[in-house]
Amino acid sequence: MNVSYLGPKGTFSEIAVINYFPSNITKLPKSSIEDVFKSVQELEVNYGMVPIENSVEGSINNTLDLLSDSEVVITGEMELTINQCLLSRDTKIKSVKRIFGHPQSLAQCKNWIADNIPDAELISVVSNTSGALSIKKSGDACVGAEIIADYYSLEINKKNIQDYSNNATRFLILGTSTSTATGFDKTSLLIIPPNTGDSGSLYRLLEPFAKNEINLSRIESRPSKTKNWNYVFFIDVDGHIEDKSMQDTIDALKERDVEIKFLGSYPKNN
Amino acid sequence: MNVSYLGPKGTFSEIAVINYFPSNITKLPKSSIEDVFKSVQELEVNYGMVPIENSVEGSINNTLDLLSDSEVVITGEMELTINQCLLSRDTKIKSVKRIFGHPQSLAQCKNWIADNIPDAELISVVSNTSGALSIKKSGDACVGAEIIADYYSLEINKKNIQDYSNNATRFLILGTSTSTATGFDKTSLLIIPPNTGDSGSLYRLLEPFAKNEINLSRIESRPSKTKNWNYVFFIDVDGHIEDKSMQDTIDALKERDVEIKFLGSYPKNN
Incomplete structure (x- = not known):
């Protein structure tokens, strides 16, 4: 495989x-x-x-x-x-001048870096490993997983430098194919509301889920990219796409001119 | 001022x-x-x-x-x-090797850069202006507003390189003080649901707004940072914080143990 x-x-x-x-x-x-x-x-x-x-x-x-x-x-x-480390070739923390890292990893260590190496230049790269490979001279460091130290022969200057412990x-x-139902599943859907400009319709979008007693575990809005300040919604709900309550919900949304893209049904993590 | x-x-x-x-x-x-x-x-x-x-x-x-x-x-x-430009000292587009820019500006021009300068290294910096100041040698370029060309004596290689025209x-x-009501206002609120783990409560969170006929123009979820996979919601609604319907809505939410932070009431843009 x-x-x-x-x-x-x-x-x-x-x-x-x-x-x-x-x-x-x-x-x-x-x-x-x-x-x-x-x-x-x-x-x-x-x-x-x-x-x-x-x-x-x-x-x-x-x-x-x-x-x-x-x-x-x-x-x-x-x-x-996630356990973020500060890694370098042999540089002491105090003499670090540039820190390479993925923007999200750098963001996760923002306070620690500001407190401990306030003058370091932060350089965003496509991945933390690309950050490790960017280490060229004394004063260079990167952030990333412990495993990077082994792969790229770096020293771990400091472990657990992320600002939030959780x-x-x-x-x-x-x-490419939908997982079969396990009885403890999650379904991800992309919901594209009708282009009415009535963004207050979110409450009505969620109504069919509530009526069918489907629990919503996450909602994330993203720009629709077709019209400014229109949004699409990524939602995660409990249940499998083949459940009758899920099909009833999707039918009810389609009747309201809501476009739906099925993103997957899969076993819940916990 | x-x-x-x-x-x-x-x-x-x-x-x-x-x-x-x-x-x-x-x-x-x-x-x-x-x-x-x-x-x-x-x-x-x-x-x-x-x-x-x-x-x-x-x-x-x-x-x-x-x-x-x-x-x-x-x-x-x-x-x-937003009109993003490619700017440099005198470099021709084809000989650009490094492009500096704010991560969001670089992201906005992703397709144009991939089509026209596929081999350029993209370097994220804290602002587009800091990108302009990073231009040191031949082959260096930056993305940003037209105005940057004047301020930093750069040439505009190409205007309107953003991938979406809208x-x-x-x-x-x-x-520091709340704007007085104009009759055409917007109110921003931070909504912190009770820590019940029942994230499906979003529908019930929105119910008091619907009952009081308050239009919701935007909702954005962010991690609560106190407990993994718990969210807080930034919402924009039509109306002023001093409106009776707004006060009724906030009272109803407080009765449901929802914490609310007032972020501001202000005249709508359009």
């Missing part, structure tokens, strides 16, 4: 793959979330692993937008506690 | 200040959104101008989080159409 993930080697996505899948799979790092989606859609791999949401920083907008445009489905989810990232497993 | 804005000179925030305020004010650039909030709170300035939302990229999470933690209020809003940013004007 082949599994692609947001690489390169040493990302939290790779750790998610190691924890979720059996050890005999083949792991394929990809250089962007787009490329993970593409590898799943073009059947280069059986599954793909991408981050969707961090408990402190919020949604990964890129993943949301790709879910909206792609034909892959979500087949699972998993949660990973820092976790939720990952999605992407595939 | 003194007005601070997300600087340095040449940012879209400065253009927002120029368009919103009379010309005889004193403009004070600040190096971060945090510092704009601070200058308003500590009465160094009368007002501050910060971006809150882009029509394509979505919310500015940093501004949302600062609204939640700070004591300043929103006293107005304004919208600015690209606009909404700005908030921050102050």
